[in-house]
Amino acid sequence: MDTMALRNLTYGMFVLGTKNGDRPTGCTVNTVIQVTSDPILIMACVNHQNFTNQCIKQSKGFSVSILSEETPGSVIGNFGFRSGRDTDKFASIPYFLTPEGYPVLKLNTCGWLECKLESFTDLKTHTLFIGSLTGAEAGTAGAASGNPMTYAYYHRVVKGKAPANAPIFEKPLESLWTCPICGYQYDGSAGPFGDLPHSWKCPICGAGKDAFKLNKA
């Protein structure tokens, strides 16, 4: 069995928004799909350990910000590598609230959805949430291309395995310094890794320079 085949499944990239009382929170997910059209039902899959999971169950709703290829890695990391339990993930992110009060990113999206929780199924590690569509707007706020970001694009381009405007897989990286938290590979764009200041941090997840490890080629 070669589970590398699983890497060829296709996903988008989203910030799933919800609320803890009146406080907006959310997380980065790649598993949002439309499952039926009459009625329009949206499915999202979230790990049990994620604060967003319990907030969706309590608030009985969620929003989906559909990320575009222009979304910076730092925004994805902001929602992906910290917990909303002890962090206000929206503190430095421009956002607005949907009519039902769920947060949506203002910049670099290809539109947003608002869903009312209809049912959910708890698997061993994740919950499958099914929501009915209560609001939606298309749009490309701040997004130059307007292309939705795919999970493959995120891994190949945003995480630094290839520069955004270069042929993918063809340009060798200048170094193999890798973040042990999120997998980001330093692309050499700010000079040799050793010359970076000690205050430099992983642009995806914020891990310190000292945490980075040098992979052997």
Place this chain on the structure above:
Amino acid sequence: MDTMALRNLTYGMFVLGTKNGDRPTGCTVNTVIQVTSDPILIMACVNHQNFTNQCIKQSKGFSVSILSEETPGSVIGNFGFRSGRDTDKFASIPYFLTPEGYPVLKLNTCGWLECKLESFTDLKTHTLFIGSLTGAEAGTAGAASGNPMTYAYYHRVVKGKAPANAPIFEKPLESLWTCPICGYQYDGSAGPFGDLPHSWKCPICGAGKDAFKLNKA
């Protein structure tokens, strides 16, 4: 509410394989995702009216052929616009059987999965099938690029709205003759539509030339 936003959700393209007794059957779907990694669980969403739906429930398993960008529209149409109730969809398609006897396409795939049905949830129009992974191989049999086909690529390129090797959205179509069954737009590659022989058929779904309609620009 602008449901055009739903078009910016991202999906892959797959042939979901199953069996009716010993006879292989299946259908084209865009809704296959991995939902958990421990254990590895795969979700697929299939309309109740599809013959594949009842066959998965009876055989308690399914396969997933992950289509590449090279998959011809005719193959996708073969599995998408006919019913396996009265047609042997695999009659003209090279395939092999997984260890548990589920059919997998031999050509133009980015790998395949075999799943044992663990549970399912019936929504109003579709069933959400959850299967545990029992087999998988990566690979790019007959696929030049090895890129998985996305649903967006299928709509923009394969269905004829843009030639495969031309800048998408930039080249005007030579005609607007459109198939009312599958939405394929004739791309002018075999000459003016009016000059095509009466025996010409839609390359996606096999509809006759007479069924095509001329859209107004």
